[in-house]
Amino acid sequence: MLSFWLPVATLWQRELIRFWRQKSRVLGVVASPLVFWIIIGSGFGDLSRFFPGALVLTVLFSAIFSTMSIIEDRREGFLLSMLVSPASRTSMVLGKVLGSATLAWIQGLIFLLFAPLAGLRPSAGQVVGLAGTLFLVSFALTALGFAIAWPMESTQGFHAVMNLFLVPMWMVSGAVFPVGSAHVWIRWVMLVNPLTYSVAALTRLLAADPGPGTPALGAGLAVTAAFGGVLLVISAALANRRGKVSSA
Numbered sequence: 001m002l003s004f005w006l007p008v009a010t011l012w013q014r015e016l017i018r019f020w021r022q023k024s025r026v027l028g029v030v031a032s033p034l035v036f037w038i039i040i041g042s043g044f045g046d047l048s049r050f051f052p053g054a055l056v057l058t059v060l061f062s063a064i065f066s067t068m069s070i071i072e073d074r075r076e077g078f079l080l081s082m083l084v085s086p087a088s089r090t091s092m093v094l095g096k097v098l099g100s101a102t103l104a105w106i107q108g109l110i111f112l113l114f115a116p117l118a119g120l121r122p123s124a125g126q127v128v129g130l131a132g133t134l135f136l137v138s139f140a141l142t143a144l145g146f147a148i149a150w151p152m153e154s155t156q157g158f159h160a161v162m163n164l165f166l167v168p169m170w171m172v173s174g175a176v177f178p179v180g181s182a183h184v185w186i187r188w189v190m191l192v193n194p195l196t197y198s199v200a201a202l203t204r205l206l207a208a209d210p211g212p213g214t215p216a217l218g219a220g221l222a223v224t225a226a227f228g229g230v231l232l233v234i235s236a237a238l239a240n241r242r243g244k245v246s247s248a
Helices: 002-020 024-044 047-067 069-076 078-083 089-112 124-149 155-175 184-191 194-205 217-239
Strands: none
Touching: 002 089, 024 047, 024 089, 047 069, 047 089, 047 124, 047 155, 047 194, 069 078, 069 124, 069 155, 078 089, 089 124, 089 217, 124 155, 124 194, 124 217, 155 184, 155 194, 194 217
């Protein structure tokens, strides 16, 4: 057990130390969704309606920046040294995902402080629920970012895939418009989109206007947790492919 959890804790700590040395990332990750939230919310005249979506966007941006470091680690040789070490590759994946998810979670909590500006004042119990749900969302999106970043050889390719895949995924998650008001085919896309359930869970915990057709809190939590678990398994499977050592 020690041989598994020691690499996990070491990589988790490494992600936090790396972040601490790059404090400008906090401004970039939190400021961009903040601007989107103010512009979109002001345009529609309802800041509270778009706050949960902006909160998820904060976590999404953090996941993109954090998991991009996998490509940098490959170039610098750190990833290769990890792959050929006695440590389990699964522990390496878990440590990396947990570290990056923790950073995304912290930045999400920072953005959550702006909730009163949208007229949202969750109770102490709701804040606890929001913090737990936000970590589930952070973990799931970070695991997704890991699975996408692992086979990538360049940061340019990584950004292209993330912008092509994750930004539309966020747009059809209920962050911009509710499920019930969407066109029929878009509604079906939204209902099979796991991020829809993450936005729904945060919306209901914030006591914001969920809009018609928004999934229930229990469904949101269950789908988000399952989404993160499946992606962690996929990430571990990708890392355990033996051929990846030589290409790293």
